[in-house]
Amino acid sequence: xxxxxxxxxxxxxxxxxxxxxxxxxxxxxxxxxxxxxxxxxxxxxxxxxxxxxxxxxxxxxxxxxxxxxxxxxxxxxxxxxxxxxxxxxxxxxxxxxxxxxxxxxxxxxxxxxxxxxxxxxxxxxxxxxxxxxxxxxxxxxxxxxxxxxxxxxxxxxxxxxxxxxxxxxxxxxxxxxxxxxxxxxxxxxxxxxxxxxxxxxxxxxxxxxxxxxxxxxxxxxxxxxxxxxxxxxxxxxxxxxxxxxxxxxxxxxxxx
Amino acid sequence: xxxxxxxxxxxxxxxxxxxxxxxxxxxxxxxxxxxxxxxxxxxxxxxxxxxxxxxxxxxxxxxxxxxxxxxxxxxxxxxxxxxxxxxxxxxxxxxxxxxxxxxxxxxxxxxxxxxxxxxxxxxxxxxxxxxxxxxxxxxxxxxxxxxxxxxxxxxxxxxxxxxxxxxxxxxxxxxxxxxxxxxxxxxxxxxxxxxxxxxxxxxxxxxxxxxxxxxxxxxxxxxxxxx
Numbered sequence: 001x002x003x004x005x006x007x008x009x010x011x012x013x014x015x016x017x018x019x020x021x022x023x024x025x026x027x028x029x030x031x032x033x034x035x036x037x038x039x040x041x042x043x044x045x046x047x048x049x050x051x052x053x054x055x056x057x058x059x060x061x062x063x064x065x066x067x068x069x070x071x072x073x074x075x076x077x078x079x080x081x082x083x084x085x086x087x088x089x090x091x092x093x094x095x096x097x098x099x100x101x102x103x104x105x106x107x108x109x110x111x112x113x114x115x116x117x118x119x120x121x122x123x124x125x126x127x128x129x130x131x132x133x134x135x136x137x138x139x140x141x142x143x144x145x146x147x148x149x150x151x152x153x154x155x156x157x158x159x160x161x162x163x164x165x166x167x168x169x170x171x172x173x174x175x176x177x178x179x180x181x182x183x184x185x186x187x188x189x190x191x192x193x194x195x196x197x198x199x200x201x202x203x204x205x206x207x208x209x210x211x212x213x214x215x216x217x218x219x220x221x222x223x224x225x226x227x228x229x230x231x232x233x234x235x236x237x238x239x240x241x242x243x244x245x246x247x248x249x250x251x252x253x254x255x256x
Numbered sequence: 257x258x259x260x261x262x263x264x265x266x267x268x269x270x271x272x273x274x275x276x277x278x279x280x281x282x283x284x285x286x287x288x289x290x291x292x293x294x295x296x297x298x299x300x301x302x303x304x305x306x307x308x309x310x311x312x313x314x315x316x317x318x319x320x321x322x323x324x325x326x327x328x329x330x331x332x333x334x335x336x337x338x339x340x341x342x343x344x345x346x347x348x349x350x351x352x353x354x355x356x357x358x359x360x361x362x363x364x365x366x367x368x369x370x371x372x373x374x375x376x377x378x379x380x381x382x383x384x385x386x387x388x389x390x391x392x393x394x395x396x397x398x399x400x401x402x403x404x405x406x407x408x409x410x411x412x413x414x415x416x417x418x419x420x421x422x423x424x425x426x427x428x429x430x431x432x433x434x435x436x437x438x439x440x441x442x443x444x445x446x447x448x449x450x451x452x453x454x455x456x457x458x459x460x461x462x463x464x465x466x467x468x469x470x471x472x473x474x475x476x477x478x479x480x481x482x483x
Binding site: 028031186187189190193197214215218219232233235236239240242243244247248251 | 336337
């Protein structure tokens, strides 16, 4: 089987400081990979390099495109990469307002991505938007409200709907449940798991919450100071951590 | 179905002055299809450790652990995931679920991820929950608020939803009343009859004698304790 995403030797430097370095992994269709580490460990830098938001200083990010197979997204022309960003990729930001347009309606937020890939029939766009609002448990009566009128959890769910409406194959998530209270977090996790299973999505999830990765991720990568210190099956890394830093991380979790 | 050859395991506690604890050495065993073996030994002798190594939860330092031809000791994560989806079932002592997901969905999940339709998976889940005496009014609720015995039965229902050819059972009858215990033992026997290879830990001696063909004392695999 061809991997959906093949990451080879990615490095990103900020002057003399290391953003991330020497990162290698393959992600297969349907797989969810978690990236954990303390703040400043390079998780988000890596995610942004993978999603084409930052240009890595070294290495390649190969994506299995529908037409040409594996292709390096770092060196591909900008329009092509932008097209991927609108179609096969999705990016869920930690702060929903970074991923939403706050001054257009909820329906417009979902519809924009559809229009970007060529949908023009207004009725169809609206019914697709209603369908997706329903899937993320937002009442359809709120379709014409602006996201500013939504709670934080609803904004996050709207951002997910906007991202998934075009049927992407790969979703990047940066702390998708960060800043939400626990009951909303649980709903969101349940929703994400269901969507990953039903749509056969692959995902890369950056978080510092070990409970979140245990429930969502098949595989786990632990980062510290820009380096990958440990990788493996999620429950293996959490139950039998090998590296000193991972052991510290796992043993520092407060028991409820 | 399960073949373990000369397996060893040690833990290094980096944050506690890098203490290295050797917990297993020279472990070997073989379980053919349709056989059930019990791991015995005192607390701390490594029964659960061995089970977790077979499931791929714990890394193996050396040796081979073959489950249906896949060497868990050195397989890629995605191969282990594939193995767990279709071949290797594990009923742990504790239920770990996403909050807010209904009991019915928790039990149906192993079937859904292997491609069974929602209707068929739900029907199977219903019959299992009924058999294990979980009242129907609880089916739509999340099992997180259930009693210990109820949670364990939900866990068993989930573990037996898909007909895995290899199963690991960690004290499946520990907190059950006599009626449910008998049901669970019957379910284990049925699994054996359809050719499932089973490794179990049973502190319940009577249950062990009823369903296990052999016992393996893991104390023999513990360095420093072996006679």
